[in-house]
Amino acid sequence: xxxxxxxxxxxxxxxxxxxxxxxxxxxxxxxxxxxxxxxxxxxxxxxxxxxxxxxxxxxxxxxxxxxxxxxxxxxxxxxxxxxxxxxxxxxxxxxxxxxxxxxxxxxxxxxxxxxxxxxxxxxxxxxxxxxxxxxxxxxxxxxxxxxxxxxxxxxxxxxxxxxxxxxxxxxxxxxxxxxxxx
Amino acid sequence: xxxxxxxxxxxxxxxxxxxxxxxxxxxxxxxxxxxxxxxxxxxxxxxxxxxxxxxxxxxxxxxxxxxxxxxxxxxxxxxxxxxxxxxxxxxxxxxxxxxxxxxxxxxxxxxxxxxxxxxxxxxxxxxxxxxxxxxxxxxxxxxxxxxxxxxxxxxxxxxxxxxxxxxxxxxxxxxxxxxx
Numbered sequence: 001x002x003x004x005x006x007x008x009x010x011x012x013x014x015x016x017x018x019x020x021x022x023x024x025x026x027x028x029x030x031x032x033x034x035x036x037x038x039x040x041x042x043x044x045x046x047x048x049x050x051x052x053x054x055x056x057x058x059x060x061x062x063x064x065x066x067x068x069x070x071x072x073x074x075x076x077x078x079x080x081x082x083x084x085x086x087x088x089x090x091x092x093x094x095x096x097x098x099x100x101x102x103x104x105x106x107x108x109x110x111x112x113x114x115x116x117x118x119x120x121x122x123x124x125x126x127x128x129x130x131x132x133x134x135x136x137x138x139x140x141x142x143x144x145x146x147x148x149x150x151x152x153x154x155x156x157x158x159x160x161x162x163x164x165x166x167x168x169x170x171x172x173x174x175x176x177x178x179x180x181x182x
Numbered sequence: 183x184x185x186x187x188x189x190x191x192x193x194x195x196x197x198x199x200x201x202x203x204x205x206x207x208x209x210x211x212x213x214x215x216x217x218x219x220x221x222x223x224x225x226x227x228x229x230x231x232x233x234x235x236x237x238x239x240x241x242x243x244x245x246x247x248x249x250x251x252x253x254x255x256x257x258x259x260x261x262x263x264x265x266x267x268x269x270x271x272x273x274x275x276x277x278x279x280x281x282x283x284x285x286x287x288x289x290x291x292x293x294x295x296x297x298x299x300x301x302x303x304x305x306x307x308x309x310x311x312x313x314x315x316x317x318x319x320x321x322x323x324x325x326x327x328x329x330x331x332x333x334x335x336x337x338x339x340x341x342x343x344x345x346x347x348x349x350x351x352x353x354x355x356x357x358x359x360x361x362x
Contacts, residue, residue: 004255016251020243028241038247045251120231121239138197139229140236145199160199164190171228 004049011052015061016045023065029136030073032125040076044069063143067151070133077129123173131166138163187211187218192225 004012023044028037047068048055055064124132130152137148138159148159187208194200195208212219 012251012255016243016248020248021241024243024247025236025240028239029236034241034244037241038244038250042247042250042254045247046254049251049255120235124232124235135232136236139232145197160190160194164193167193167225167228168189171224174228 008049008052011055012045012049015048015065019062019065020045022062023069026066026136026141027069027073029124029140030069030129030133036076040069040072043072047072060147063147063151066137066141067153070152073129073133119174119177120170122177123170126173127166127169131162131169134159134162135166135170139167186215187221189221189225192218192222196222196225196229 020041024037024041027040027044028034031037031040044065048065055061124135127135133152134148137143137151138145143151145156145159145163149156152159191200191204191208195205198205200208212222
């Protein structure tokens with residue numbers, strides 16, 4: 001990596017000071033557990049440090065680091081997919097039940113389900129990784145379709161369709177969870 | 183727009199992602215359709231619930247992340263390319279380039295043929311000198327000397343012998359002295 005310059009050091013210090021919390025929370029919402037969120041956030045800031053010159057002043061730093069984080073998370077899921085030899089859920093085949101989900105995301109998702117009791121949080125954890133990303137970016141971070149498309153590296157049409165499906169599934173999962181068990 | 187609105191349209195409307203004309207149509211429909219308005223309110227409450235849940239679960243940035251990032255940066259070994267580039271910083275590069283230039287100069291000298299003296303036709307100098315002498319009425323040596331000079335100048339062996347001497351400028355007067 002080489003010896004950091006004073007400008008590079010100042011850039012990273014400022015980035016972590018101003019956006020560390022938001023980045024960490026975004027990572028937490030994607031991964032669903034603090035350990036993975038910490039690793040992801042750490043790696044994202046190291047990427048920021050390495051590529052600090054490519055940041056365009058005047059643009060949104062958060063969008064930039066969310067994009068880095070989203071890519072890292074996607075890579076991590078692919079890596080786990082290879083490890084477990086299981087397929088990740090496709091966008092068109094959202095997971096209806098946690099028990100049917102493949103091993104690839106089970107460690108994260110299972111932990112989320114153990115920790116959170118709210119039906120909505122459970123429902124969110126049952127979405128596919130890409131659906132969860134789009135819901136977090138659209139409804140929690142309140143980005144526009146254009147911004148989400150830039151962060152996720154896909155088209156606005158893909159963002160729109162993923163969000164529609166994800167929200168429809170969320171509603172079904174929440175309604176099912178709220179129904180009294182007979 | 184007499185039928186009920188699709189939820190996808192309601193979500194885009196909620197997010198203000200519709201073009202102005204569609205936005206106006208949805209607004210007008212919602213004002214007169216209780217069923218769609220109810221669906222729209224459910225979509226609003228879903229978004230609000232997501233934001234509320236996220237705010238409730240908001241975590242502080244762990245200081246250990248910053249510490250680990252700095253530790254990672256400081257302990258990281260530079261890449262081979264970075265090491266190579268760092269090696270060629272000016273303090274090292276300038277003497278190296280100078281030494282290489284000097285070595286290249288001395289190495290290239292034999293190849294360019296500078297080891298042998300230039301082949302200059304000495305007869306040219308003798309002829310030119312004889313001509314000057316012949317035209318000079320004040321020449322002390324007279325016509326006989328001039329003739330001898332011309333004979334010497336026509337000698338074909340003269341250029342080769344003179345060419346063997348490095349300094350032609352010195353060789354020419356000595357040949358002239360022999361004639362004298």
